[in-house]
Amino acid sequence: MRVEQIAVFLENKSGRLAEITSILAENNINIRALSVADTADFGILRLIVDKVDEAEKALKGKGFTVGKTTVIAVEVPDRTGGLAAVLDCIQKIGLNVEYMYAFVNKTGENAVLIFRFDDMTRAIDSLQEHGFTILESSQVYNL
């Protein structure tokens, strides 16, 4: 149910993102989804990759600060109101979204929403109760 995500500290300096993606490419690691959160002084790159441990090791080896966190991936039909339905449910349950990002999978039929909640266990239970599809980690890594 839970998907491992790696987060990388981005110093506010040009070329950091390019450096990270090159390291991943050299190690034959495929990025499934990503988002960058930024402030005036620094950023955090969040990545879902096909080979989590290898990616972490490769980036740490090159001097990056890397953390691993778990997120959940919710699959919704790719049509108007898909995200709204999930967020509406989340709001009713009273969960807090720490952050989220989304992408559309290859077939184009479904969208995948990546969420980090303050209370992950309750989020999984509640979303499933309300009939939402939560993807298994293997499904996400191999999207």
Added chain:
Amino acid sequence: MSTIYWEEEIETLPRVGLESIQLKRLQSLINRVYRKVEPYRQKMIAAGIKPEDIQGLEDLQQLPFTSKEDLRENYPFGMFTMGLDDVVRVHASSGTTGKPTVVGYTRNDIDTWANMMARALASAGATKGDMVHNAYGYGLFTGGLGAHYGAEKLGATVIPVSGGNSKRQITIMKDFGSTILMSTPSYALNLADAMDQMGIDPSSLSLRVGIFGAEPWSENMREEVEHKLNLKAVDIYGLSEVIGPGVAQECLTSSGGMHIFEDHFLPEIIDPQTGATLPPGERGELVFTTLTKEAFPVIRYRTKDITSLHYETCNCGRTLVRMEKVTGRSDDMLIIRGVNVFPSQVEHVLMGIEGVEPHYQIIVEREGTMDTMTVEVEVSDSLFSDEIKGLEALTKRITRDVKDILGVTCRVKLVNPRAIQRSEGKAQRVIDNRKI
């Protein structure tokens, strides 16, 4: 312009007379600290010197030095000559770690200090008819109260405006008719900028002289501040360990440098490496022995300030020795917006935060007229958070702790691990990009 003296006789005394006063005071001082201040007695015993060995001023060179570390080891009151009953005030300045350096004053000390500040003000041309706009900070820092008591002693009118709130300061200057400005030189430039923004022409104000100190400044800055504020800028020197502001003052017609009030503060210049006393005119570290202070005298206190001493009689007629503008430090102390900052204090703060690596760098810059300090901290795995708010909480905590301990606001920049250069031997902790 005729010279204004506060105590003409002593300020113009031929050297022979001055040295005789200094020696008498020195002997009495050494006697007193030997009897009353354990750390001094211990040091003298270790060096094999007794008070009666001080027969001439040159015998001072036999005595051991006193450093900020000695003050730290005896924190807070261990170097005082007396119990606190007769101590009427304490001040504190930055220590090299988390704890400040504490200094104490008896009623006589406060009076001596006020007298020295009155001398300083008079040397800068102030009289009792002046309106002294005192923008030095009031508080534990000696600047504000030191200047204040001196101006009152002189009989001038003091405006205890302290630092900050520049627009209000300018309104006060304009409405009250401030004639003498006392502040750090960088704050004076800040006031000039604020005046510009408010559309106030400095020549419409009554400012005549600016007495600037508590941080290093150059001849270029002098020209700039004189031009922008339409006043004559003079330099003042002091440090809390010696007494506070009013240790030395540049006169209006100076042949170069600031007059040290050496009937109270006996200066020496030493080689900072070997400790050897250097001849007049040579540049080295300034060392002070306070000749008259009661509660907290210092013997051969190492200021770490680099300067030189000049004994020729000045254009103004004063015979008091002149020290040139301080040109540097023999340690790594920084002065940021008038606040003394030791890199070791920053390190101390960082070490108090769990997970912070002992790798940091301090970058000092001058943006416009204000100095800024940026602390670069490496983000280790244990500090890292995948949420912005986690990392922002970290930078805020560091900023707050630095402000609490050092009294200066810094910017914190998080950098990658190993982004800060590791050096062999002594790490380069400070990059000072100010062009002073």
